[in-house]
Each structure stands twice: as C-alpha cells, then as structure tokens.
Amino acid sequence: MKKAKPLYENCCEESIFSKLHQRYAKDLHDFIYYKFGEQHNPKDKVQEAFMKLWENCHKIIPEKAKSFLFSVANNTTLNVIKHKKVVLNYEIKSNHKDSDHQDPQFVLEEKEYLDKYQKALSHLTEEKRVAFLLNRVEGKKHKEIAELLGISKKAVEKRIYTALNQLRKEVDGI
Amino acid sequence: MKEEELIKKWLNDELSPEELEAFKKLDAYSSYVKLSEKASHFKAPKFNEAESLEHLKFRTKSKSSKHFTSRFFAALIAVFIIVFAVVKLLNKETALETYTTEVAASEVIHLPDQSEINLSANSSVSYDSQKWSQNRNLTLKGEAFFKVKKGEKFTVNTSHGAIEVLGTQFNVKSRDYGFEVTCFEGSVGVTIDNKQHILEENDQLVLTRNSVKKTQTHFETPDWTRNSTILKSTPLEDVLKEFENYYDVDFETSSINTSRLYTGSFTHSNIEIALKSITLPLDLTYNIKDKKVILTNK
Incomplete structure (x- = not known):
C-alpha cells in the first residue's frame, strides 16, 4: 500500500513548530536532565535543539522532528562533556504540611538514604538512569519511553529492571 | 511467576490483583517500593514550557529575516536558472557563432x-x-x-555584396571604405547589386566608390597573411583607415589633403617602417604622440 503523504512536509509553519514544542520540549528537557544532570543546563539544550530545528525546518518533516530534537540535544551535550559523573540534586520533602514539626530523626534518616540513593544513581549508566527516572519519576509507560528514545519496549523494560536491581543492591548495601 | 517478570509488570503498572499479592510477598518488596517512592526526590526541575516557547519565538523572529533572505536568494537563483535555460534554448535554434578580432590581431x-x-x-x-x-x-x-572544402554552395554575405563558391581559396576584404575579393584557387561568384561577376584563379575584384574594377594578383596568398597590405591607387584616407586595422592608432590629418592616391604597401610588424612607406612617397612627415599620429606636409 502506498504510504500516505504527510500533511505537512516541513516544520516551517509556526503552528507546527509550536505543536512540536508543546509535545516534546518537556520530555527533551527531562531526558537531558536525567542523562547529564543539571550542570549542563538542560533548558539551554532544549532551546538549542529547537533553534536547530527551526533553522533546518524546511528539511525536516514533523514526523522526524522528535528524533532530530533528541539527537541534536544529545549530541550538543556530548560535545561539551566527556562522561563526567552525573549527580542529580534532591530535595527533602516533608509529608507534614507544617514543616516546623519535623522529626529530626526522620530528617536524618531521610538524608542518609537519599545520599546513598544519589550515589547509586550516579553509578548507573546514562541509558539506565534515563529510562528508570522517566518511568519512576515522570510516570511514563515503557511504551512511551521506547518511543522517546527510539528503542524497543523490551529494551526499556530491561533497562529499568536492571537499574532497579542495581540501585537496590547499592542502597541496601547487599 | 518469576520474580523478574513480576517486577517488570509492577514497573509498568500491569500487575493483576493476584500478581500484586505475589509481588508483595517478595523479600525485596519493601526496598523496591521505597526506591520507587524516593525516586521522586530526584525529579527534574520544573520545565516552564510557555517561557521556553516564548523565548524560542523571540529568537526565531530575529532569525526569520535570515530565513526570508535565504528563501529570496533561492528564488532569485531559480529565476536565473530558468532565464539561462530559456536563453540557451532559444540560442539552440539559431546557435549563432561569432568570432571577432581586435585591431592588430588575427584568428x-x-x-x-x-x-x-x-x-x-x-x-x-x-x-x-x-x-x-x-x-x-x-x-x-x-x-x-x-579555404573552403568542396561541397554545397558556400556563401559569404557582406554589406557590399555576396560571394558564392563551391570549393576554393579566396580572400574577401569588406570595409566601410572598400570591397575587394581575390580568388586564389578555383572560381568565385561575386554578386554586387544583383549583378554577378565570376572570378577565376588570380583574379581580383575591387569595388571603389561604386565602380567595379577587375585586376590580377601574382601572389598565392593574400597580402595581410604575409603581414603587409598592398594598395593600388587608393585615396590616402582609405589607406589610413586600413592602417588603423593593424596598428592601434588614430590619425590627425587636418593639415593635409587625404584624397591623394597612394600605391604601395606597408608592413604590419613595425609602425615606424610602415609610416615611412606611406609618408615618404607622398612627401609627408609623421609625428607619433601616444596613440595619435599627426601627418603634416614637409
């Protein structure tokens, strides 16, 4: 069967461009953040990637925009760093609405746990960390992550599972 | 069900109630749940989509003029290519080849x-x-x-008349001030004002001021191919015009009579000798200033 011609042949239309931004900007930002951490300014990388998309808009059909954006953001970040250790920041959130009544014991234990967690996360490979955090933190289904990263659902499943296991071993000190 | 399978299903929220019970019975259940819950502490900073888009729009605006110019140039180039193609196409139909020589040059x-x-x-x-x-x-x-190869009729059109041959060697001189056809081999037909003249080998036809004369040449090639011009009873003004074809100069002749007739020749390779061979027989002197030659009476 003949493949239907895409409705828009490029991304130069402003409405298309805005739609693409709405659909992918946040995911792109999270992807860069979880992969490379904050020191490489994920927001700037998102801007750069979308600027590149705009500059090349006449060459790119909207269906290809996602992989273009992810490749550009990934590559521009990789150009800057050579696999530095990625440390993700955490906040200690309180379950109590009134933060004045926090149990010091709880705060201390929480901090200890999160420190270990942070270290374990930084020991994960980028691929596993991205997949795991997109799944656990951003609540994305395996299928969605697979689409974002352009890999199979099985691969996503495996990455998340092994990430979880590796984290458990390190955090629990097994 | 295997533990790995259970965990993977749990990770994708696909556990059935029974499977969930089985998952809860795993040794590591609590640590999995804790890891999962605590992961949210590492949440990426909030991404402000509206702000990002606003910022992008601002940046693309400043770039869009470039977009416009590049598109404009693309259009311009396209137009040029089309015009070029059309011109080329039209040229194909006539395919006029033109060769031009400068003063003192030949080809x-x-x-x-x-x-x-x-x-x-x-x-x-x-x-x-x-x-x-x-x-x-x-x-x-x-x-x-x-030098014409034998074949169909070969026609040379000039402002003075047409020359028709089948296959010969001949020289044509068609200047504003005179017309001369010399046949060196075979025969040549010259048509001037609907009147045809036939030239045989060594015949020369000279048209001057509307009178046609037939003479003979003793050479096997035209004078100019031997780097000289031979003139017979030619008014000085025509001689000088002929001279200007081979030397890049202008003549100043206000003080002399240019209607006097000259018979002789001048070389194309040395301006001093050439000027002498014209001025000496006519009892004139010359003076070269830059590209101007002033002729005066002695």
Whole structure:
C-alpha cells in the first residue's frame, strides 16, 4: 500500500513548530536532565535543539522532528562533556504540611538514604538512569519511553529492571 | 511467576490483583517500593514550557529575516536558472557563432566541415553552427581569407555584396571604405547589386566608390597573411583607415589633403617602417604622440 503523504512536509509553519514544542520540549528537557544532570543546563539544550530545528525546518518533516530534537540535544551535550559523573540534586520533602514539626530523626534518616540513593544513581549508566527516572519519576509507560528514545519496549523494560536491581543492591548495601 | 517478570509488570503498572499479592510477598518488596517512592526526590526541575516557547519565538523572529533572505536568494537563483535555460534554448535554434578580432590581431577559425577561415585584424564573422551542414552561409565584416572544402554552395554575405563558391581559396576584404575579393584557387561568384561577376584563379575584384574594377594578383596568398597590405591607387584616407586595422592608432590629418592616391604597401610588424612607406612617397612627415599620429606636409 502506498504510504500516505504527510500533511505537512516541513516544520516551517509556526503552528507546527509550536505543536512540536508543546509535545516534546518537556520530555527533551527531562531526558537531558536525567542523562547529564543539571550542570549542563538542560533548558539551554532544549532551546538549542529547537533553534536547530527551526533553522533546518524546511528539511525536516514533523514526523522526524522528535528524533532530530533528541539527537541534536544529545549530541550538543556530548560535545561539551566527556562522561563526567552525573549527580542529580534532591530535595527533602516533608509529608507534614507544617514543616516546623519535623522529626529530626526522620530528617536524618531521610538524608542518609537519599545520599546513598544519589550515589547509586550516579553509578548507573546514562541509558539506565534515563529510562528508570522517566518511568519512576515522570510516570511514563515503557511504551512511551521506547518511543522517546527510539528503542524497543523490551529494551526499556530491561533497562529499568536492571537499574532497579542495581540501585537496590547499592542502597541496601547487599 | 518469576520474580523478574513480576517486577517488570509492577514497573509498568500491569500487575493483576493476584500478581500484586505475589509481588508483595517478595523479600525485596519493601526496598523496591521505597526506591520507587524516593525516586521522586530526584525529579527534574520544573520545565516552564510557555517561557521556553516564548523565548524560542523571540529568537526565531530575529532569525526569520535570515530565513526570508535565504528563501529570496533561492528564488532569485531559480529565476536565473530558468532565464539561462530559456536563453540557451532559444540560442539552440539559431546557435549563432561569432568570432571577432581586435585591431592588430588575427584568428584562424575551423568550421564544422573542415573549411577554414583566417580572420584578419578588426573583423568579425558569424555563422549558424546548427544549420551549417545544410546551409554553408556566413556573414563577414572586415577581411578574411577563406579555404573552403568542396561541397554545397558556400556563401559569404557582406554589406557590399555576396560571394558564392563551391570549393576554393579566396580572400574577401569588406570595409566601410572598400570591397575587394581575390580568388586564389578555383572560381568565385561575386554578386554586387544583383549583378554577378565570376572570378577565376588570380583574379581580383575591387569595388571603389561604386565602380567595379577587375585586376590580377601574382601572389598565392593574400597580402595581410604575409603581414603587409598592398594598395593600388587608393585615396590616402582609405589607406589610413586600413592602417588603423593593424596598428592601434588614430590619425590627425587636418593639415593635409587625404584624397591623394597612394600605391604601395606597408608592413604590419613595425609602425615606424610602415609610416615611412606611406609618408615618404607622398612627401609627408609623421609625428607619433601616444596613440595619435599627426601627418603634416614637409
């Protein structure tokens, strides 16, 4: 069967461009953040990637925009760093609405746990960390992550599972 | 069900109630749940989509003018290509080839049928290369020596008249001030004002001020191919015009009579000798200033 011609042949239309931004900007930002951490300014990388998309808009059909954006953001970040250790920041959130009544014991234990967690996360490979955090933190289904990263659902499943296991071993000190 | 399977299903929220019970019975259940819950502490900073888009729009605006110019240039180039193609296409139909020589220059032109044109100084010749095989027809301004291969009728058009041959060697001089056809081999037909003159070998036809004269030449090639010009009873003003074809100079003749007749020759390779060979017999002197030659009476 003949493949239907895409409705828009490029991304130069402003409405298309805005739609693409709405659909992918946040995911792109999270992807860069979880992969490379904050020191490489994920927001700037998102801007750069979308600027590149705009500059090349006449060459790119909207269906290809996602992989273009992810490749550009990934590559521009990789150009800057050579696999530095990625440390993700955490906040200690309180379950109590009134933060004045926090149990010091709880705060201390929480901090200890999160420190270990942070270290374990930084020991994960980028691929596993991205997949795991997109799944656990951003609540994305395996299928969605697979689409974002352009890999199979099985691969996503495996990455998340092994990430979880590796984290458990390190955090629990097994 | 295997533990790994259970965990993977749990990770994707696909556990059935029974499977969930089984998952809860795993040793590591609590640590999995804790890891999962605590992961949210590492949440990426909030991404402000509206702000990002606003910022992008601002940046693309400043770039969009560039977009416009690049598109404009693309359009411009496209137009140029089309015009070029059309011109090329139109040219194909006539395919007019033109050769022009400067003062004091000459050029040998090989025609598609292996005929040869030796184009003298300050002259031009043009022909249609596309139709050459059916129609050997060309236009000459100035002077040229033709060596024509045998074949269909070969026609040289000039402002003074047309020359028709089948296959010969001949020289045509067609200047504003005179017309001269010399046949060196075979025979040549010259048509002037609907009147045809036939030239045989060594015949020369000279048209001056509307009178046609037939004379003879003793040379086997035209004078100019031997780097000299031979003139017979030619008014001085025509001699000087002929001179200007081979030397890049102008003459100042206000003080002399230019209607006097000159017979003789001048060389194309040395301006001093050439000027002497004209001025001495006529009892004149010359003075060269830059590109101006002033002729005065002695």
